[in-house]
Amino acid sequence: MTLYAHKNFLFFLPLICTYYFIKTFLILKGLLSLHLPPYEKTAHNYDLQDIIQINVKIEMILNRLIMNSGHVCFYRSYVATSIFRRLGVPVQINIGLRGLEGMQNCAGGHAWITLDKQFLRDEKEVTHLYPFELGMDDSQGINYLVGRKANKHLLRVKQPNRSFLNARDT
């Protein structure tokens, strides 16, 4: 009976793998085709803690869906922004960029969202990594920042400092 079950499992394994591969592909494709509503600065009186809690839930769902597909912070920020703006909450996407030492044409970065310059997830230390304001795309509500050149390996080492862990996400 056990042997029979084992054979069945081996028979279905490629099908299961194919199913999860297609599912992940469709989820990522769906996330990328999500329309980002325009950024409108509106007066609002939301409780920031409520927004943070909603953001945590969105992240939990997204982390399960996209797992370690790379650029997690960008997908997370993009989807959360898309949802919040549909709900009328004018959140901003911030994109931090930095060159990597010894690597031409290669940049590291991080993405995070803010509401009225208040952080929903990442701590303020992230601004130390990307301290210089580069420009703002007002129509999309995307704020670009830039940091000093960094060593890629330093950014990838697991450090107790949260700011380095945030940078690993990208």
Place this chain on the structure above:
Amino acid sequence: MPGIPEALNCEYEPTTDVTWRDVDGELVVLDLIEGKYYTFNLVGAKMWRAIADDNYNLILLVDEIVEKYKIERQTVLDDIENFLHKMISAKLIKVKA
């Protein structure tokens, strides 16, 4: 001027959708429309500043580079012309109207 590529005789200016910043001697240029990010080395940054500044002269810049780095003038001219074409095709600069 004989021997000077035509591209260097035009006047250029950064396009309106471009923003830039100096970070540790390196120049970072961002195309806000495309969301593309470019970094320029020391010479590239010098050239960008020359273009962004109204009172610039690319020929003077060529002389400065030849003098400083001891490179053949023709090589510098070719490199700058190539760089100008690249910036134009990336829509970072345009010929002044």
